[in-house]
Amino acid sequence: MKTIGIIILTALLVASVNAREIKLLNVSYDPTRELYTEYNAAFAKYWKAKTGDDVTISQSHGGSGKQAQSVINGLEADVVTLALAYDIDAIAKQARLLPADWLKRLPNDSTPYTSTIVFLVRKGNPKGIRDWDDIVKKGISVVVPNPKTSGGARWAYLAAYAYALEKNNHDDAAARAFITKLYKNVPVLDSGARGSTVTFAKNGIGDVLLAWENEAHLALKEFGADNFEIVTPSLSILAEPPVAVVSKNAKNHHTTEIANEYLKYLYSDEGQEIAARNFYRPRNEAVAAKYAANFSPVKLVTIDQEFGGWAKAQKTYFADGGVFDQIYQP
Amino acid sequence: MTPVATTFHAAPQVVHRHTTSEPPVVRRLLISVALAFLSLFLFLPLVYVFTQALAKGFGFYLETLRDPYAWSAIKLTFIAAVIAVPLNCIFGVCAAWAIAKFDFPGKNVLLTLIDLPFSISPVIAGLIYVLVFGAQGWIGLKFPQFADWLTDHDLKIIYATPGIILATIFVTVPFVARELIPLMQAQGRSEEEAARVLGASGWQTFWRVTVPNIKWGLIYGVILCNARAMGEFGAVSVVSGHIRGLTNTVPLHIEALYDDYNFTGAFAVASLLALLALVTLGVKTWVEHQHARQDKTESTA
Secondary structure: OHHHHHHHHHHHHHHHHOOOEEEEEEEEOHHHHHHHHHHHHHHHHHHHHHHOOEEEEEEEEOOHHHHHHHHHOOOOOOEEEOOOHHHHHHHHHHHOOOOOOHHHOOHHHHOOEEEOEEEEEEOOOOOOOOOHHHHOOOOOOEEOOOOOOOHHHHHHHHHHHHHHHHHOOOOHHHHHHHHHHHHHOOOOOOOOHHHHHHHHHHOOOOOEEEEEHHHHHHHHHHHOOOOEEEEOOOEEEOEOOOEEEOHHHHHHHOOHHHHHHHHHHHHOHHHHHHHHHOOOEEOOHHHHHHOHHHOOOOEEEOHHHHHOOHHHHHHHHHOOOOHHHHHOOO | OOOOOOOOOOOOOOOOOOOOOOOHHHHHHHHHHHHHHHHHHHHHHHHHHHHHHOOOHHHHHHHHHHOHHHHHHHHHHHHHHHHHHHHHHHHHHHHHHHHHHOOOOOHHHHHHHHHHHHHOOHHHHHHHHHHHHOOOOHHHHHOHHHHHHHHHOOOOOOOOHHHHHHHHHHHHHHHHHHHHHHHHHHHOOHHHHHHHHOOOOHHHHHHHHHHHHHHHHHHHHHHHHHHHHHHOOHHHHHHHOOEOOOOOOHHHHHHHHHHOOOHHHHHHHHHHHHHHHHHHHHHHHHHHHHHHHHHHHHHHO
């Protein structure tokens, strides 16, 4: 009996001396699965070395709008890493889980990495797709997700719109005609970016996929560079997928400090390297230079210059009864 | 019209007689059409699931199933089924008992309500729970104290195991009841009435008379209920939150693997569900066989 008692006592002592185990939930959008799998492991290692605590980071992925809706409805994310600022604004506005000025809490408008929209075509580019004008031609089948649910799809829509505006001297009617023609060529709207990539690459539907740059590179890696190639258009949009601590949830979970550190570490050299390795354009110039071969130069417009910010763009184009609803008839 | 044995529930009366006079050509044609259809739409996909699952060898297959995320999905699916099936079993017997043995106002309403989960889309079922229990939902608006109490005690419903169990219960409500109602209605109430006249108590009547009569129908209902509980996708998907290793059930884990470009892994986990279906079919056949045999011994005795 005595020995058993001693064993139990030692076990309890060891357990209490042992490091704390902290849990974090990162609710993210669709194409970041691989990025955060790698980053979470790196951060857990960094945190263990720094504080001695173990941290387990859970991931949830899906269309950006859908994920934001889940957080609003009570999915208790400590941090959100979504496809666009509007979706985090929605969490701030509708559920008041974080302050309205969250965008200014971290450098670069809380966007540690950027991306853009490119074309993925089948090997040898059989339809000769070089730029936006080629994908609105009759008979070209374009795969792109649904802008109502997918962040990537909204960036893709805005990239096409921006091209049409620039080409037509900012004539909105001409841009609208262009985008109408584009969505006439879309046979299927998946709910998230990943669904569209599988539709295009695995199920063989469509001539061109409008994809996140990182998603296009990943598709090359997963499905073989001998099957597909990336075409970078003459103009695209600077896609800024921001990150934020969901303050109220983190406070309830007592994870505010580590949640902040988790996001800040994305800006560190290691965080930036991981982003670049996963084909996100890093903010850090030294890292960007190192991985320059991965990213074709392209003229990028920003949503603020071209469309007056997310709130306005969302209302004009993607709200119920907005331009997208008017031009898209399935 | 040729007499057709209706095999709606567990008691098919096998008729071994040539009741048709159609020429052999017609018979063979009908049989081959049925077989071709079955192999094209059922057998081939099933074979495809298993060949794809083993496409990278048995080692990869085992590794996929041993993955911690896969394990947690299997565990969660199991927990949901272990809670949902017995609850629906109790509810199904109560409801069938009430409907078949008694007359009361609102009987038809109850019958319709039992069928509700069959008639509405599972996605809507999931959404109902989000709209009621979600952070912006009805409970939070109408009973903020209760909602705060839940938060203070770290009790989550939506995007956690309770929500998944609720959704699973909802979609599997009709299975046991639907199986028992026609059976109990066909049996009538004369045996129970005889038992009561002979002095049996309510419980005695239930355990000694009713339960043995409905045993096979009940087992059959439980099998179907379990198959659906473990395979449900839509309703569970809405309330899950898709947190890997925490709130993904087996069907959701399959979707996640597929979206991770891990197609072989997705098929490997899918083969588990396919195996479950095959086991279900096997048990079902066995139950039918047992039932038929028991009926035979009873009628000869």
